[in-house]
Amino acid sequence: MADDLGDEWWENQPADAASSPEASSEDEGAEDAEMTAQETAPPPAPPEDTKQPKECFLIQPNQTKEGARKAKKRRKKKITDVLAKSEPKPGTPEDLQTLMKGYYSSCRSVIELEELNLPDSCFLKANDLTHSLSSYLKEICPKWVKLRKCHKEKKSVLMLVICSSAVRALELIRSLTAFRGDGKVMKLFAKHIKVQEQVKLLEKHVVHLGVGTPGRIKELIKQGALHLNPLKYLVFDWNWRDQKLRRMMDIPEIRKEVFELLDMGVLSLCKSESLKLGLF
Numbered sequence: 001m002a003d004d005l006g007d008e009w010w011e012n013q014p015a016d017a018a019s020s021p022e023a024s025s026e027d028e029g030a031e032d033a034e035m036t037a038q039e040t041a042p043p044p045a046p047p048e049d050t051k052q053p054k055e056c057f058l059i060q061p062n063q064t065k066e067g068a069r070k071a072k073k074r075r076k077k078k079i080t081d082v083l084a085k086s087e088p089k090p091g092t093p094e095d096l097q098t099l100m101k102g103y104y105s106s107c108r109s110v111i112e113l114e115e116l117n118l119p120d121s122c123f124l125k126a127n128d129l130t131h132s133l134s135s136y137l138k139e140i141c142p143k144w145v146k147l148r149k150c151h152k153e154k155k156s157v158l159m160l161v162i163c164s165s166a167v168r169a170l171e172l173i174r175s176l177t178a179f180r181g182d183g184k185v186m187k188l189f190a191k192h193i194k195v196q197e198q199v200k201l202l203e204k205h206v207v208h209l210g211v212g213t214p215g216r217i218k219e220l221i222k223q224g225a226l227h228l229n230p231l232k233y234l235v236f237d238w239n240w241r242d243q244k245l246r247r248m249m250d251i252p253e254i255r256k257e258v259f260e261l262l263d264m265g266v267l268s269l270c271k272s273e274s275l276k277l278g279l280f
Helices: 002-012 021-040 061-074 079-085 093-104 110-115 133-140 144-150 166-174 195-204 214-222 252-271
Strands: 159-162 185-188 209-212 233-236 276-279
Touching (some): 093 110, 093 252, 093 276, 133 233, 166 185, 166 209, 185 195, 185 214, 209 214, 214 252
Parallel strands (some): 159 233, 233 276
């Protein structure tokens, strides 16, 4: 009974891959071919709905132009750019008066600012850009020879020439040969010269003319080594420009020291008309 059932069950079963070696090999070949086809075939394209959006940056021309315009507006003009496009003009007493009011306006009252106004009589003729330093000084001080012969006081000078740097001071001293004569000229700047050495020279010798920077001249006045009362002429190296086309009063540090020097008695001497100001 068991054998009959077993034969009937076996006969009713469909042909399977494991039934014969030939069928098994054919099926294996078919599977290999199918796997090869799957490997070599390109991957199916994803549905349109499932496509990932690509990241894209768009430049809007209008916004770019506006941004460039704002950048140009924000860029500050340098003093070199301004001066390079402008023609050189000789300095005038009004230029000095305007700078003084601008400097002192933040720390002085209206009444005090009015007191700063200097009379026209305290200003010498300004350089018209045609003079050398010697020719300019000869024009504003025709009695220099007589004046220096009468000068006997130590710790003082008859004339001060104020410039922006030690290098410029040396240039001016070399150009004074035709004017100075036998007068004693002293370097009044800080480069390579200690203030103690200058103090000793002013104490021992009679000096007629000093050329230097406002910072060192201020220091000598503070230490009592340089008296301003005998001073007759104060000349600013006003029109000369450095490599960056800046005049001495265009440099904030120099401008500040100049006004501090004016506060140390120069303005009061100008108002009393015992001191004359020149713009070279």
